[in-house]
Amino acid sequence: MKFTHKTGLSILIAALICVAFSMSAYAHKVQPVQEVPDGFEAYTWKKVDPHLQQAWIAAKKSGAMDQKFECFARVRAPASQGDENFLQSKGFNVRIFAGTIARGSVAAANLPAVAALPFVQKVTLATNN
Numbered sequence: 001m002k003f004t005h006k007t008g009l010s011i012l013i014a015a016l017i018c019v020a021f022s023m024s025a026y027a028h029k030v031q032p033v034q035e036v037p038d039g040f041e042a043y044t045w046k047k048v049d050p051h052l053q054q055a056w057i058a059a060k061k062s063g064a065m066d067q068k069f070e071c072f073a074r075v076r077a078p079a080s081q082g083d084e085n086f087l088q089s090k091g092f093n094v095r096i097f098a099g100t101i102a103r104g105s106v107a108a109a110n111l112p113a114v115a116a117l118p119f120v121q122k123v124t125l126a127t128n129n
Contacts, residue, residue: 033057044115052111052125059108066107068093070126073102076119083119090114 030050036042037057048056052069059067073092075083079100087094087102091110096103103126106114115123 030054039112041116044112047115047120047122048111049122049124052123055125056108056111065109068105068107069111070105071103072122072124072126073104073114073120074122074124075100075102076121079119086117086119087114090117 032046032050033053036045037060039060040048045053052071055069059065071092073087075087077100079097084094084097084102087104090113092102092104092106092114094102094104106123111123114120
């Protein structure tokens with residue numbers, strides 16, 4: 001089989017999807033925070049996975065709203081360059097965007113704006129440490 005850029009992109013997309021699903025699987029071990037904090041609407045808070053919810057609350061309590069979280073953002077298909085641009089305009093520093101999954105970082109202060117984007121379906125913490 002000849003390795004091409006298209007093959008590499010397909011492998012990257014598959015890997016990102018696997019990682020995103022595995023991250024979703026570990027999120028089921030932590031209960032979501034039911035009380036919606038200031039700065040979030042109820043529907044946007046539900047887009048934030050439980051681990052990221054708890055990390056955001058801890059950052060807010062400590063006054064560290066500049067703390068950055070490594071995240072995956074799943075967007076509605078079909079994803080476009082415009083979606084990536086909107087993510088960046090709201091403070092999500094996109095490192096990789098493949099298929100409907102973006103990997104990057106977001107400051108705690110910017111998380112509500114990222115989650116509020118209408119095409120964002122889920123924001124998941126990429127690491128649990």
